Amino acid sequence: MRDEILQSFDIQGFQNNLINWYLDNKRDLPWRKDQDPYKVWVSEIMLQQTQVDTVIPYFQRFMSKYPTVYDLAYADPQDVLKTWEGLGYYSRARNLQNAVREVAETYNGKVPDDPKQLGKLKGVGPYTKGAILSIAFNQAHPAVDGNVMRVLARVLELEDDIAQPKVKKQFEHYAGALISHNDPSSFNQGLMELGALICTPKEPLCMFCPVQEHCRAFQEGTVHDLPVKSKAKKQKKIPYTVLLVKNSHNEYLIEKRPEDGLLANMWQFPMVPAGEVNKGEIENWFKLEYGINVSLSAKQTDLKHVFSHIIWQLEVFAALTASEKAEDERLRFVSREELEDYPFPVSHQRMIPYLP
DNA sequence: AATTCGGGGCC
DNA sequence: GGCCCAGAATT
Numbered sequence: 001m002r003d004e005i006l007q008s009f010d011i012q013g014f015q016n017n018l019i020n021w022y023l024d025n026k027r028d029l030p031w032r033k034d035q036d037p038y039k040v041w042v043s044e045i046m047l048q049q050t051q052v053d054t055v056i057p058y059f060q061r062f063m064s065k066y067p068t069v070y071d072l073a074y075a076d077p078q079d080v081l082k083t084w085e086g087l088g089y090y091s092r093a094r095n096l097q098n099a100v101r102e103v104a105e106t107y108n109g110k111v112p113d114d115p116k117q118l119g120k121l122k123g124v125g126p127y128t129k130g131a132i133l134s135i136a137f138n139q140a141h142p143a144v145d146g147n148v149m150r151v152l153a154r155v156l157e158l159e160d161d162i163a164q165p166k167v168k169k170q171f172e173h174y175a176g177a178l179i180s181h182n183d184p185s186s187f188n189q190g191l192m193e194l195g196a197l198i199c200t201p202k203e204p205l206c207m208f209c210p211v212q213e214h215c216r217a218f219q220e221g222t223v224h225d226l227p228v229k230s231k232a233k234k235q236k237k238i239p240y241t242v243l244l245v246k247n248s249h250n251e252y253l254i255e256k257r258p259e260d261g262l263l264a265n266m267w268q269f270p271m272v273p274a275g276e277v278n279k280g281e282i283e284n285w286f287k288l289e290y291g292i293n294v295s296l297s298a299k300q301t302d303l304k305h306v307f308s309h310i311i312w313q314l315e316v317f318a319a320l321t322a323s324e325k326a327e328d329e330r331l332r333f334v335s336r337e338e339l340e341d342y343p344f345p346v347s348h349q350r351m352i353p354y355l356p
Numbered sequence: 357a358a359t360t361c362g363g364g365g366c367c
Numbered sequence: 368g369g370c371c372c373a374g375a376a377t378t
Contacts (some may be wrong), residue, residue, distance in 0.1 A: 048374045
């Protein structure tokens with residue numbers, strides 16, 4: 001790499017200022033009560049692309065349901081998914097349980113402290129590996145997330161586009177060069193805490209920054225120009241007609257999504273791809289696709305749901321059927337109360353108030 | 357290297 | 368509307 005960037009950098013002073021600030025100002029978070037590797041692991045998975053305030057209640061519920069590696073290893077995957085409901089990126093839950101089962105079987109229930117073994121676990125990438133090693137095992141491995149890239153881009157005044165994968169590897173190199181070997185846990189968490197509380201994306205609080213004297217962007221007045229990040233392309237809009245199908249027993253038709261792809265293994269109300277099926281053909285299409293005769297009734301509402309890469313435009317209709325049972329394994333008629341037992345994506349939770 | 361994975365908070 | 372968030376897996 002370009003190590004001349006670190007030539008005149010006061011690594012020791014930076015470490016001391018950062019760590020002392022962190023120890024004095026760290027938030028009292030539920031996963032910071034101890035260094036249990038399993039808890040650190042679960043918290044780091046939940047915190048991927050997810051803000052602290054969102055994670056807190058999920059972490060509490062998850063740990064009370066699955067206090068140990070073995071509790072999670074032996075749990076029903078559908079129950080785990082239900083516990084994850086609303087948190088998003090549901091493959092995280094499936095990967096976590098698969099990895100925990102491997103830890104139970106292969107590593108005698110102990111989270112491995114070996115970087116190679118840890119990195120092979122499902123869902124444990126470069127960031128999470130470094131976070132677990134440093135926080136739970138006090139090993140000096142870098143843990144570079146979005147916060148750390150923003151902080152380092154400013155402190156070292158790095159103008160590389162942080163949206164590019166190769167740039168993250170460069171930042172990991174710098175983070176590895178800066179990390180405290182005396183207290184890698186506080187150093188890594190301090191970088192992230194600084195990014196969350198002080199070195200924020202917009203309007204950073206430089207006046208309160210513990211490493212202001214080390215920050216090249218502050219010295220040069222370029223804080224607002226960093227980090228450089230290219231824009232993501234706009235999401236594609238996909239229209240659906242959703243059918244809230246009710247039968248004579250006041251039961252509603254739900255279906256289980258495929259085991260791969262978007263919202264894998266979650267349940268939902270049947271969706272008709274409106275881009276491929278005309279309004280007048282919906283009932284025929286439904287009979288062919290689901291084997292159930294329905295009659296469309298009143299439109300209930302329009303909903304828009306934004307994902308990272310697509311936007312669902314949902315037109316929600318009520319519908320009636322004479323059917324009482326569905327042949328297909330992925331289909332079920334359930335009462336309003338029984339709906340609560342199934343993991344639903346937020347987009348479909350929002351339809352429940354409109355059930356006929 | 358680019359795309360696929362959720363959802364909420366903020367402006 | 369756009370941007371950000373304690374990213375990883377897949378292609």
